Amino acid sequence: MALADDRRHQMFPVLDAAQVASACRFASGPPRRFAAGEVMFDVGDCDAPVWLVLDGAIDVTRRDGLGHEKPITRQGIGQFTGEVSQLAGRASLAAGHASADGCTALPIDAAHLRALVVGAAELGEIVMRALILRRVGLIEGDASGSVLVGTPGDAQVTGLQGFLTRNGYPNTLVDADSDEGREIVERLGILAADLPLMVCPNGAVLKRPGTAEAAACLGMTPELDPEAVHDVAIVGAGPAGLAAAVYAASEGLSVLVLDQRAIGGQAGASARIENYLGFPTGISGQALAGRAYNQALKFGAELAIPLEVERLVCAGDGDRAPHALQLTSGQRVRARTVVIASGARYRRPDIENLRLFEGAGVSYWVSPIEARLCAGEEVALVGGGNSAGQAVVFLAPKVKTLHLVVRGAGLEASMSRYLIDRIAALPNVVLHTRTELVALEGDVERGLVGGRYRNRDTGEEHPCDLRHVFLFVGADPNTGWLQDCVALDGGGFVTTGADGAGPGRSTSLETSRPGLFAIGDVRAGSVKRVAAAVGEGAAVVAQIHAHLAADAATAQAVEATP
Template identity: 45%
Template sequence: MANPAILTVDDDPAVSRAVARDIRRRYGDRYRVVRADSAETALDALRELKLRGEQVAVLIADYRMPQMNGIEFLEAAMDLFPAARRVLLTAYADTDAAINAINVVDLDHYLLKPWHPPEEKLYPVLDSLLEAWLATAEAPDNDLRVVGHRWSAPSFAVRDFLARNLVPFRWLLADEAEGSRLLAAAGASANDVPLVVTADGKSLVQPSEAELAAHVGLTTTPAADFYDLVVVGAGPAGLGAAVYGASEGLRTVLIERRATGGQAGQSSRIENYLGFPDGVSGAQLTDRARRQALRFGAELLSAREVVALEDAGSARMLRFADGSTVAAHTVVLATGVSYRMLTAPGLAELTGRGCFYGSAATEAPNCSGQDVYIVGGANSAGQAAVHFSRYARRVHLLIRGADLTRSMSSYLIEQIARIDTIEIHPCTEVVGGAGAEHLEELTLRDARSNQTRSVEASWLFVFIGAEPRTDWLDDAVARDPRGFVLTGPDLTRGGRRPPGWTLPRDPYHLESSMPGVFAAGDVRADSVKRVASAVGEGAMAVSLVHRYLEAQ
């Protein structure tokens, strides 16, 4: 952690060196002395310090400087470091200006040049100012910082990406003091959000996920061109395959388009997973699995989108969106599923601005004291309802069926029944949404009476259905009409092998219509949509990978 700074600025080189020398002699063991020869140079230094999250204790500026005098400089510096103590260096003839500056920039002190001996004329003044600053100084801010607007979809996307990838950050509103100061330091405006400031002071204006990943320590480039096993998708099935593949000596790379954990990683609480009697959050489970895979030597690539799978003879090649490729002997497809979008009028343009798909954990504290609407009747929706009930005034669970018994685990139904602030609305669907800057109103329809009603709402979280992320596969592997990957027995029904299959054996149980390419978890046709079964299929796929490799 860098020491707090004392910044001096004077356009006279001799005076500048002298004041820096005297300050460094007394305070150099506790403070970093930053010297500038012009107001503009000093402001540039302050902007860099601000972006790096460092502190400035005292600003010492000469009054007579070209382009920008000391008072003007201190006024500009206040926008970046309002808590820093301010000192003006003046000649005797400028004392009136210094006295007037007390009202203009809230000047703490002015020093007459020369200040010798410093033991009598400089150090007592600085001792007093530093003591006052230390009494009110905030802790240095070296976290990743995100500046944005409350109802900005791009701002939410950045926060959600960081949160789901377990990257700690501090959220600042662009129209609040600290957010405005960071925007000014980065040379950006409120229209340029989201602004991301990294721990080392790098400012990223409206970054892409790939750019963001590269600057927060996530790996985006494979270390090799060829692997034994490529796993596409870092949900429970993909993480399971990566752990077992790497632990058994396979050169393994795990590729994730957005964030590790998939839908399970968004779950606030998983209570029916083996080995966790008190439950575990999706983020905790994901983090443990990720660290386990890395410990065994698997590579994890983040924010990389795979757009094609190709048969390259004895190898299988995956093509990324940027045109680069990676190849392997075998592939495990574990891309999971995504929540279906609500087609109700008015909601598409409000996505990320009050309408969210999945459990947006970063938004829960913002719902404090307000009503939250959740659409869905399966476990994910139930877990979200329980989680949001800790913050919201009331949670409205909207389900299309008559009750929850058909699609939700009984332990979760019982838990919801014990929470007074959760209200279940059976046979109810969202048929419309409206709002200017953000969601303000929902239109609900009761399927029993066919009556509609409007409710005030700022928060809508959707957990409906499951759509596989397989469009990128095209005709590379066989899929069912809904897009789920067909494997094993589903490919050989009626005694026929899949078209193009040239091996003398039938496809293995989790093997797709392309030999050496396996599917595991929710993306596989007729799979059991549970975290434990997905992890099991990921492990099982690796055992079949070994069998495939041994036969080559």
């Protein structure tokens, strides 16, 4: 079978009679008959079930916010609808209607679908693969998802593109200055001051939206039940938080993951991770995060993005659980245990005019979006660590000249040998040692046009042409929201492993406050690597179980006391 046929077969498999019988056991309701042409689900519908076709067929189409529509496929007997949105009851990105002969189909809602992919091993694999490949197909194809209308390279446009792409939502950008862009702006009666626009898949138009508005329009963020007490609330959906979610949910704990931005954390900003076990050809941080996200959904973890935790509400010492998290949205979340997986944020070096160009010439990561924007241009990349090295290797082939600016005398002390060798083989990389970038020049109209370097030995400054700057100068822990509730070290990282556990109980990942755990980059002494963060995410679950068991035993003893 040709590769493309094989992929299409995996995307739209036909279940045999035994597999259909097995799938029927997971139905969430009785079979339903649809008349010819009847709409079974539409773009934007939340909680649309997967439909398993028992008779007739379903015509499935994709449609973007502007109403451009294209057929995806016709699902016949033994086939089923849906993509990863259906695992969590999120808004549908496709539409389906019964074909000319009508259709009889069996609904499988989100909870039953998750039970199927976990409980029916072989069938679960077929279904899960199909759901993921269909989402990938929507991202790669046109006529689906949101349409952004704005100026390419504008900070807000780039921010929205990054937000949608990093969270795995299909999107296209229409240049507001193109014929199509002008026609849309005129038709919608939009003023220049209202740009950028986001036209959601359901046709709703947002003017200059922030990520919270964009997420709400896409139906990304689940309703949070204020009465619910989760077994575990995880703050941060980077590698550490996602790993903890997968292991905790797969072991039957009720899990809520909150992230203020996107899945993948810092790793999501990595163009290619080459040292993560099991990926000999490397994997992009986004692809790795996407896989982990789907895995967490499959096991029933609830992921709420973008929601920022404003503060941890410190319970009194005697009042151990549940712990509470106050969100900037005003909501409050309660949980028996909290996992602090809030990682680190990029450090801002002291560069004149830096804030003026953030998101509009200055970036703290490199993705294909940024690479496209600086194709054929002069760029500077500041930093001498491994993440800087990876970014250089990814970016240099796409730009005119890449100026690599480091404070030290060379790269040897801070970068892995394989990256140094690869950089040495790139003809358009100019290494500036013992150098700092001290100022950026330009204005809102022209954008970033230049900068000034300073030699650290002589203090001499000299100007340079620059259209883009990438900063890879380390990160500080995201611990401001902890409000002094747990002990931190001198650098602001969360300390773990205090005394006080019962016999045979490890607390290596427990903070100074029982029931609160810290993992990944935010933890004092952690190894700042994806694999280490993932390992801690797996390990913390055993300690959570032990804590919950000890709490339950204490509660029982209190109840038994006359």
